[in-house]
Amino acid sequence: MKSRIIRIMVCLMAVMTLCLTACSHDTKPQQPKAQQTAKTVKQPAKKAQPQPMYIYMYRYDNFPVAQAQALCSELEKVYPHVHLVSSALPLPAKEYYKQGNRYRARGLVEDLFPYRHGGVALGMTTQIVYNPNEISPYWGIFGFSLVGHHSAVISSMVPKTHKRQPPEDMRKLMLHELGHAFGLYHCNDPHCFMVDFEHGNKFSQTPSFCNDCKRFLNSKGWKL
Ligand SMILES: [Zn+2]
Numbered sequence: 001m002k003s004r005i006i007r008i009m010v011c012l013m014a015v016m017t018l019c020l021t022a023c024s025h026d027t028k029p030q031q032p033k034a035q036q037t038a039k040t041v042k043q044p045a046k047k048a049q050p051q052p053m054y055i056y057m058y059r060y061d062n063f064p065v066a067q068a069q070a071l072c073s074e075l076e077k078v079y080p081h082v083h084l085v086s087s088a089l090p091l092p093a094k095e096y097y098k099q100g101n102r103y104r105a106r107g108l109v110e111d112l113f114p115y116r117h118g119g120v121a122l123g124m125t126t127q128i129v130y131n132p133n134e135i136s137p138y139w140g141i142f143g144f145s146l147v148g149h150h151s152a153v154i155s156s157m158v159p160k161t162h163k164r165q166p167p168e169d170m171r172k173l174m175l176h177e178l179g180h181a182f183g184l185y186h187c188n189d190p191h192c193f194m195v196d197f198e199h200g201n202k203f204s205q206t207p208s209f210c211n212d213c214k215r216f217l218n219s220k221g222w223k224l
Pocket residue numbers: 176180186194195196197
């Protein structure tokens with residue numbers, strides 16, 4: 001009788017051991033799910049504050065310092081980050097068209113690309129600049145820019161008359177070309193700075209940017 005009880009107990013213990021062994025895997029504590037995922041979820045990177053985009057103004061050769069300073073002051077009224085570079089840049093000889101005594105505007109704008117320094121480069125010259133059109137391959141123009149490429153050139157010489165641009169026209173020309181440099185195309189509003197001059201002079205009919213152009217430029221940091 002005693003040995004029978006012992007045998008039953010041994011059997012019971014064996015069953016219990018089996019059960020414990022069998023259950024031990026299931027009862028192994030699991031890492032809480034939240035903890036598991038916390039390891040794999042990356043913390044969102046802190047948003048870097050966008051650096052203000054500077055407009056760097058460059059005088060070519062003998063462009064008068066006083067006139068550059070006056071333009072710089074006008075520009076600062078509508079755009080807060082302007083830097084007038086003190087030393088003058090030489091006009092690149094490779095852009096010179098000797099027979100017409102003028103410089104290739106597109107070439108000047110492209111040559112300014114390394115001078116943007118993450119901002120916008122504006123070159124100012126007293127020389128005539130040209131851009132080919134259907135009338136002439138050396139058509140004299142007031143200024144030039146490639147839309148959205150952050151580089152522009154303006155000239156203080158009126159090609160037809162060889163006279164200097166009046167200060168107010170020069171200011172409007174600067175804002176027109178910078179408008180292109182920041183990404184604006186020509187505007188259909190005949191009273192907007194961004195109107196297409198169509199080989200003429202429309203400074204007198206353009207008192208400001210239109211509301212659409214203002215909105216666009218303000219989204220780029222302008223204060224219009
Ligand atoms: Zn234009």
